[in-house]
Amino acid sequence: MNRIQRGRGGWAIEVGGLTRAAGVALLVLGLAIGGCSSKKNTQEGAGLNPNPNGLGEGGVGSGGGSSLNQMQNGTLGANGGPLGDIHFGYNDATISPQDNGVLKANADYLSAHAGTRVQIEGHCDDRGSEEYNIALGARRAQAAKDYLATLGVSGDRMSTISYGKELPLCTEETDDCWAQNRRDHFALSQ
Amino acid sequence: MGVMKSIVALIALLFLIIPAAACAQDESRETIVPGAPPASTTLPPITISAAPRAQPIAVSALKNLGGDDAHRVSESFGKVLMRDLTLSSFFRILNPAAYIEDAQNSGYDIGQFNFGDWSSLGADYLVKGSATRDGDTVKVEALLFDVPQQRRVMGKKFTGSPHDVGEMARRFADEILKSATGKRGPFDSKLAFVSTRGGRFKEVYTSWLDGGSLFRVTDNPTINLFPDFSHDVSHLLYLSYKSYSPELYLADLDRQIETRINPGLGQAVGGTMAPDGQIVASYQRGGRTNLYLLTPSGNLVHALTDNSSINVSPSVCPDGDQLVFTSDRSGTPQVYSEDLDGGNAHRVTYKGSYNTTPAFSPDCKQIAYESREPGGFQIYVINLDGSGAQRLTQSGSNEGPTWSPDGRYIAFSSNRGGGSRIYLMRARDGYIIAPLTEGQGNESNPAWSWWMGD
Numbered sequence: 001m002n003r004i005q006r007g008r009g010g011w012a013i014e015v016g017g018l019t020r021a022a023g024v025a026l027l028v029l030g031l032a033i034g035g036c037s038s039k040k041n042t043q044e045g046a047g048l049n050p051n052p053n054g055l056g057e058g059g060v061g062s063g064g065g066s067s068l069n070q071m072q073n074g075t076l077g078a079n080g081g082p083l084g085d086i087h088f089g090y091n092d093a094t095i096s097p098q099d100n101g102v103l104k105a106n107a108d109y110l111s112a113h114a115g116t117r118v119q120i121e122g123h124c125d126d127r128g129s130e131e132y133n134i135a136l137g138a139r140r141a142q143a144a145k146d147y148l149a150t151l152g153v154s155g156d157r158m159s160t161i162s163y164g165k166e167l168p169l170c171t172e173e174t175d176d177c178w179a180q181n182r183r184d185h186f187a188l189s190q
Numbered sequence: 191m192g193v194m195k196s197i198v199a200l201i202a203l204l205f206l207i208i209p210a211a212a213c214a215q216d217e218s219r220e221t222i223v224p225g226a227p228p229a230s231t232t233l234p235p236i237t238i239s240a241a242p243r244a245q246p247i248a249v250s251a252l253k254n255l256g257g258d259d260a261h262r263v264s265e266s267f268g269k270v271l272m273r274d275l276t277l278s279s280f281f282r283i284l285n286p287a288a289y290i291e292d293a294q295n296s297g298y299d300i301g302q303f304n305f306g307d308w309s310s311l312g313a314d315y316l317v318k319g320s321a322t323r324d325g326d327t328v329k330v331e332a333l334l335f336d337v338p339q340q341r342r343v344m345g346k347k348f349t350g351s352p353h354d355v356g357e358m359a360r361r362f363a364d365e366i367l368k369s370a371t372g373k374r375g376p377f378d379s380k381l382a383f384v385s386t387r388g389g390r391f392k393e394v395y396t397s398w399l400d401g402g403s404l405f406r407v408t409d410n411p412t413i414n415l416f417p418d419f420s421h422d423v424s425h426l427l428y429l430s431y432k433s434y435s436p437e438l439y440l441a442d443l444d445r446q447i448e449t450r451i452n453p454g455l456g457q458a459v460g461g462t463m464a465p466d467g468q469i470v471a472s473y474q475r476g477g478r479t480n481l482y483l484l485t486p487s488g489n490l491v492h493a494l495t496d497n498s499s500i501n502v503s504p505s506v507c508p509d510g511d512q513l514v515f516t517s518d519r520s521g522t523p524q525v526y527s528e529d530l531d532g533g534n535a536h537r538v539t540y541k542g543s544y545n546t547t548p549a550f551s552p553d554c555k556q557i558a559y560e561s562r563e564p565g566g567f568q569i570y571v572i573n574l575d576g577s578g579a580q581r582l583t584q585s586g587s588n589e590g591p592t593w594s595p596d597g598r599y600i601a602f603s604s605n606r607g608g609g610s611r612i613y614l615m616r617a618r619d620g621y622i623i624a625p626l627t628e629g630q631g632n633e634s635n636p637a638w639s640w641w642m643g644d
Contacts, residue, residue, distance in 0.1 A: 068431060071390075072411050091522075091544070093477070128567075129546040129560065129589060130415055130635070131460040132516055132523055134436065135472065135479035135500040138457065142477030161435060161457065162474070166392070166413045 065187045067121050067167045077169040082109055083118065083186035086144060087179060090125070093139035095147050103144065106186055107151035118153075120144045121185040122162040125178035126171070130164055137162030144184045231266040231356045233273050234401040238624040241279035245370070247315040248284045248308055248337075249275070251293035252330060257323030263355050264293075264321050267330060270359035271317065273400045274377040278367055279616060279623050284311050293318070299333060305340045313337045315370070317362075328352050332362045334369055344369045356402050361643060376594035380639040381601065382407075382417035382426060383612055386631035394428050396443070399594075399601075399638065401626060407441055408432075419639040421465040421508070427451075429460055438471055440486070451488035462504045462513075464530065470494065470504040470513055481515055483530065494532050503547050506530065507554035508640070514538065514548040514557050514574075525559050527574060538576050545570075549591050549600075551617070558582075558591035558600055558617070569602050571617065582620030592638040593617065601626060603634040612636045 070076040083106045086099035095103070110116060122137030141160035149155055170177040249272050252264035268286075275281040290307040297303050298318040308316045319332035333345040346365055348358035360378040367375030382396045394407040394417045408414040410432040417428045426441045438451040438458045451458070456475030463469055468491065469484040481494040481501045495501040499519040506513045514527045520537065525548045528535040539545040544562035551557065555574055560567040566587025572579040586606025593600055600617045603610050607625065610632040614623045627633045 066434065068412060068434060128523075128544060128562070129503065129516070131472070131502045132500060132518075132546050134459045135474055135502050138459070138474040138479060139477040139500070160477075162459075163413070163431075166415075166431075 065189055066119060066161075067123070067163060067185050067187065071167050076167060081186070081188055083188055085183045085185050088140055088182040088184075090178070090182070091128070091136065093122075093136065093143050095143050103147050104151060107148050107153050110148070110153050110157065115190060117157045117159070117189050118148075119159045119161055119187045119189065120148075121187060122160065122164075123167060123169075123181055123183045123185060124165045125181040126165045126168055127178065128165070130166070134162045134164035137164050140182075140184050144186075231269055231402055232404075233269065234626075234628040236401070236625050236628055238273075238276045240276070240282040241621065241623065244280060244282040245314045246284050246312050247275060247281045247317065247366075248289060248311060248313040249286070249317045250289060250291070250298075250319075251286075252319045252321040252332075253293050253296075253298045255320045255322045258321040258328075261321075263323055263328055263330065263352070266355040267319075267321070267332070267359045267362075270356045270400060270402060271363055274360055274363035274375070275366065277377070277400060277614060277623060278363070278375055279621065280367060280370060281315070284313055298331075300335070300342045305335075305337055308335075308337045315343075315366070317366070323352070326351050328355055328358075330355065330358050332358075334366055356398065357642070360398065360400070364641075373598070374596060376596040376599060376638075376641070378642050379595055380419065380423055380642065381612070381626065382419060382428075382635075382637040382639070383603075383627070383633050384415055384417065384635040385627070385633045387633070388631070392634075394426070396426065399626070401628075407443075416460045416635055416637075418462045418637045420463045420467055421640050423639045423642055425463070425467075427461055427463050427469060429458055438469070438488075440469070440488075449487065451484065453482065453484055453488050453490045455482055455490065459502055460504075462506060464506040464513075465508050465510045470506055470530075472502045472504065472515075481513075483532075492532055494528060494530075495535075505548055505550045505557075507550035508552050509554050512550070512554065512574075514550055516546045516548065525557060525572075527557075536576075538572060538574065539579075540576065541579060547590050549593055551593050552595055552597045556617075558593065560589050560591065560602075566605075569600065569615075569620075571600075582615060582617070584620070588613075590635055592636050594638055595640045599623075601636040601638055603636060610634050 067076055084102040086102050120141040122141035124133040124137050141162055145158050145160050168181045170180055249268050252267055272283045276283055288311055298320050314337060316335040316337050322329040328350055330348045334343045336343050346362055363377045364375035377399055379399050380396050381399045384392045385395050386392055391411045392413050394414045396407060397404040412431040415429045417426050419426055424444055426443055429436055429438055436458050438461050439448045440451055441448040455473035459472040459474050459479050461469055461471030467486040471484055472479050472481050478498050479500045479502055480496055481504055483491040483494055497519060499517050501515060501517045503516040504513050512527055512529055514525055516523050517526050522543045523546050524537055525539040525545050526535055526537050542561045545559050548557045548559040556571050558571050561570050567589050568581055569583045569588045569591045570579050570581050586604045588602050588604045591600045591602045598617060599614055601612055601614050604613050609629055611629045612626045612633050614626050
């Protein structure tokens with residue numbers, strides 16, 4: 001008569017639109033983390049349960065050093081790392097001239113550390129719809145990637161991701177706070 | 191591919207059996223024990239103020255015809271029915287403490303009770319009925335009476351398990367609205383939403399529209415967004431960062447297995463389900479975000495947009511022919527319509543510089559959307575041809591409108607009460623009926639399903 005739902009989370013995963021072998025491999029991976037999901041997984045902070053799929057676009061892996069990883073650890077914004085953030089105007093993805101120096105420094109760091117990779121994260125302020133902001137953040141990340149490419153950083157060392165307005169550095173409804181949140185963050189990995 | 195899917199499903203099922211058995215002792219799980227009393231129907235403690243001109247209705251207890259000695263069936267049925275009738279804004283419930291008649295010591299059909307006991311309370315309508323319980327089978331007969339006319343209006347018989355009593359009440363509420371207004375009510379339906387009630391992280395939940403049977407769909411400490419039901423309410427599409435890259439997942443709510451949608455078009459931004467089970471999704475690559483029609487398993491059918499703008503927030507009308515979405519191709523985000531075959535794109539909104547998250551009404555004639563105004567976002571409704579824009583919300587910042595399947599209501603998220611909660615309003619005039627969630631954590635991204643039953 002109806003569908004009664006119970007349980008929570010931790011489901012097995014099928015993969016759509018993939019090859020047979022990859023599908024089965026990922027299914028097994030999914031089962032490794034799936035199955036008996038108990039209360040411990042629901043407690044925030046305890047056991048961060050990083051997903052094993054690790055399919056970050058540029059191979060940044062399981063989120064290490066990313067803003068999402070920092071949010072999980074409660075350290076978002078606390079540790080900037082060696083690469084500087086750049087900032088944007090409202091609903092805009094244009095690189096601002098005053099950020100040219102930051103991008104040059106970031107490019108210099110990357111050329112001096114040949115074994116590193118960077119995931120460029122686009123972020124937005126909290127005004128506007130979440131989905132539009134994910135697309136806007138993607139545009140911001142791409143703008144920095146294109147700029148770094150013109151400074152000689154190889155494309156295969158860079159990946160991009162957008163977090164939209166999901167990972168704000170501050171939450172006040174002020175111009176200052178909004179300006180801080182409209183940013184590209186550069187997450188370094190080996 | 192079909193064979194492959196079957197094999198994958200079979201393997202998945204085999205593996206699922208083992209952890210399921212291991213989890214049988216987990217008290218957090220709701221388990222059906224044959225012969226056990228029905229689980230109490232928990233509804234969120236929300237305040238619903240009676241709407242102006244709401245009609246007074248009395249909801250009597252169900253007469254126990256055997257097996258419901260503790261009146262659990264009657265109580266669950268009554269609690270859900272009263273909640274849904276109040277949420278409809280058509281009715282106000284007369285206080286059961288004032289009822290004169292003892293339901294257990296009088297009849298429940300015409301000629302077996304005294305209408306005077308109800309007309310003296312001022313009731314326009316009266317619900318009476320009976321409950322029978324035999325082991326794991328519950329039978330409910332529910333009847334609607336017009337008190338001034340002393341007439342039986344409608345009656346329904348339901349049979350199911352003890353866990354189905356709430357849905358029986360939801361279906362009967364929808365039938366009462368049909369009898370009283372000529373149009374079926376929308377309460378035999380589900381709500382999906384995002385909530386931080388479990389901690390800091392945005393997780394996807396589903397419940398009945400009235401808040402019953404809360405179910406947590408995602409359980410990962412990342413970001414989960416944009417739930418959307420399949421037309422038959424068997425699947426839920428959502429976006430998750432759980433792989434540390436944004437991807438769409440299609441969860442099979444019955445089998446509790448999910449498919450990762452991976453058409454190879456870039457990073458997922460969002461998506462919605464078409465009535466036939468196909469998926470309309472936005473993917474970004476190189477900073478360009480475009481819309482694509484995908485098969486239910488995530489393979490590309492065709493592109494719906496192909497430009498360097500942002501194209502997001504698709505909503506497909508229930509007839510399956512058209513979608514609306516947000517695009518900034520004009521320089522600012524605006525609402526557009528397009529045929530699902532990829533042609534006939536039209537701009538719908540012109541007023542305002544930021545119009546997003548469109549939602550097609552069930553009759554495919556109107557679009558609800560949010561528009562940036564001084565001080566926050568407001569929900570508007572506009573005709574598909576761009577005429578007749580009407581602002582529905584007045585206070586706070588209001589986002590993410592979603593229509594009821596009958597088209598009478600819109601649910602949305604709002605910060606009007608402090609943190610973000612899901613609210614219910616009437617689509618015709620913006621009358622705010624009630625918050626649908628109790629406000630544990632921030633709640634957003636409401637998605638209203640189609641009817642569960644036929």
